Amino acid sequence: MASRKSLQANRANGDKYSVLLPTYNERENLPLIVWLLVKYFGESGHDYEIIVIDDGSPDGTLEVAEQLQKIYGDDKMLLRPRAKKLGLGTAYIHGMKHATGNFIIIMDADLSHHPKFIPQFIKKQKEGDYDLVSGTRYQGSGGVYGWDLRRKLISRGANFLAQVLLRPGASDLTGSFRLYKKKVLESLVERCVSKGYVFQMEMIVRARQLNYTVGEVPISFVDRVYGESKLGGNEIVSYAKGLLTLFATT
Amino acid sequence: MTKLLQWLLGVSLLGAVWALVAFDLLELSLPRTYREVAWPIPLYLLVSFGCYSLATVGYRVATFNDCNEAASELHEQIKEAKEDLRKKGLKM
Numbered sequence: 001m002a003s004r005k006s007l008q009a010n011r012a013n014g015d016k017y018s019v020l021l022p023t024y025n026e027r028e029n030l031p032l033i034v035w036l037l038v039k040y041f042g043e044s045g046h047d048y049e050i051i052v053i054d055d056g057s058p059d060g061t062l063e064v065a066e067q068l069q070k071i072y073g074d075d076k077m078l079l080r081p082r083a084k085k086l087g088l089g090t091a092y093i094h095g096m097k098h099a100t101g102n103f104i105i106i107m108d109a110d111l112s113h114h115p116k117f118i119p120q121f122i123k124k125q126k127e128g129d130y131d132l133v134s135g136t137r138y139q140g141s142g143g144v145y146g147w148d149l150r151r152k153l154i155s156r157g158a159n160f161l162a163q164v165l166l167r168p169g170a171s172d173l174t175g176s177f178r179l180y181k182k183k184v185l186e187s188l189v190e191r192c193v194s195k196g197y198v199f200q201m202e203m204i205v206r207a208r209q210l211n212y213t214v215g216e217v218p219i220s221f222v223d224r225v226y227g228e229s230k231l232g233g234n235e236i237v238s239y240a241k242g243l244l245t246l247f248a249t250t
Numbered sequence: 251m252t253k254l255l256q257w258l259l260g261v262s263l264l265g266a267v268w269a270l271v272a273f274d275l276l277e278l279s280l281p282r283t284y285r286e287v288a289w290p291i292p293l294y295l296l297v298s299f300g301c302y303s304l305a306t307v308g309y310r311v312a313t314f315n316d317c318n319e320a321a322s323e324l325h326e327q328i329k330e331a332k333e334d335l336r337k338k339g340l341k342m
Contacts, residue, residue, distance in 0.1 A: 031340055035331040064342075071338045114324060143315025156310045160303065166253055220317035222324050248254045 007045035016047040017122070017179075018101030021109045022091040023052060025059045029110050034068050034077070036115040044119040051078045051095045052109075055085040088199050092189050096182065104180045110224050113177040117219050121179040124215045131184045131212035134170055134204060135177035135219035142172075142218030151231060158239060165247045166205055170214050173201040174239075177219055184212055197235065198242025205250050268292060 019037060023030060034050060041048045050072075054062045062081050069077040080098050082091070096104060105121070107113040113135065121133045136142050138159060147155070162173050174197045180188070187210070194202045207214060251259075271288040274280055332342070 028342075031335050031342065032328055032331045035335060036327060064340075067340050071335075071340060111324065111328075114320065138310070141315065143317045143320075145317040145321040147314075149311070152311045152314045153307070156307050156314065160307050160310070164303075165257075220315070220320035222317060222321050246253075248252060250252060 010045035011047060015103060015122075016049070016101035017041075017103045017105055017118070018095075018099035018182075019048060019050045019105045019107065019118075020092060020095040020099070021050060021052050021107070022088060022095070023054045023057060023061050023065075023109045024085055025057045025061060026109045027057070027059045027061045027064050030061055030064055031068055033109050033111055033115070034072065037118075038072060038076070040115045040118055044122070046119070046122060047101075049076055049078055049099070049101060051080055051099060053091045053095045054079070054081045055091070056081070056083050087195060089189055089192055092185065096186060096189075099182065102182050104182050104185050105178070106180070106185075107177045112221050112223055114220065114222065117177070117217060118179075120217045124217050125179055128213060128215055130215035131181050132204075132207055133179040133215040133217060134172060135175050136170070136172035136216045137175060137219060137221045138171045139216060140218035142220065144221045144223065146223035154231065154236065158236075158243075162201065162243055165243065166250070168201075168205050169208050170204050171216060173204055174198075175219075175221075176200045177221075178203075188212075194242050194245070195238075196242075197239050198246070201242065202246060205246055209250055265292075 021030070021033065026033075030052070037048070037050055052065045054065060062079065065077070065079050069079060078098060080095055082094060092104075092106065103122075103125070105118060107115075117135060121135070124130065125133045137144055138156075144152070144155075159171075159173065162168070163171075166173075178200075184207070188203050188206055191206050192199060192202045204214065268288060268291060270276060271280065272285055272291075274285060335342075
């Protein structure tokens with residue numbers, strides 16, 4: 001736990017971190033991820049807000065979010081729902097419009113990304129004044145939980161192929177646990193057109209193209225505790241298509 | 251320049267140099283051994299790249315960390331969170 005002194009220093013430095021949580025049917029997970037965010041930001045003392053962008057979940061995610069807003073206060077919990085499921089890129093744009101932080105953190109709301117890494121992201125960002133800090137499953141102490149051999153092989157193979165073709169200067173292209181300077185995310189998001197896995201890859205490839213600096217922090221990725229995580233033929237085909245598109249256009 | 255163009259440029263440069271030596275296109279009357287060595291080099295390169303790829307991916311799969319501690323820590327925290335949220339009045 002942080003000492004009182006660094007707690008105060010973190011609070012006083014004027015930086016604010018807006019966490020964007022796009023959700024769709026995350027009724028079970030949302031309270032837990034919010035609880036963890038509050039816990040770790042409370043310990044580190046950084047100024048923060050959580051912006052939930054729910055895309056009309058039929059399972060009542062929004063209702064749970066409203067309860068959480070009552071518990072944690074509407075300065076910490078902002079709800080920016082949308083009527084139906086739209087793309088991830090537009091979710092970030094939508095969320096960012098209302099973000100008051102000068103840094104934006106994007107992560108999945110399904111508990112595969114643990115908020116305990118956020119203080120490390122922040123520290124890393126300050127070390128090199130990086131434009132973006134990306135969590136990586138592929139380096140150092142990073143890793144995954146809940147993947148069988150087949151899944152690991154596909155993941156490593158797909159990543160290797162992307163590294164060879166794109167030479168992006170970052171080890172985890174499809175990861176979606178990242179910290180951005182707000183201006184950087186704004187300029188990237190409007191350039192990126194891909195969907196799904198490829199969207200995250202396009203973001204980091206374009207970042208390199210625009211000469212933004214990238215820092216990396218090893219993270220453990222715990223695959224969905226509640227709900228299903230899929231990797232089927234469709235995902236692989238769309239990944240390959242996206243990779244080739246980036247190869248030909250960036 | 252796109253990555254595709256960079257690749258095409260690189261491959262055609264290498265290909266041109268290889269063709270010059272392997273077929274002695276400039277008629278430099280290079281020693282025969284040069285040509286004999288140069289001729290199968292693209293195949294060697296391809297095979298070594300294939301081996302390198304397989305070895306790299308294999309090594310990385312084998313050393314992919316299983317984050318068992320992270321998972322059990324998360325499970326503990328989920329219990330704690332549920333209890334705390336219930337106390338705070340959240341209806342799940």
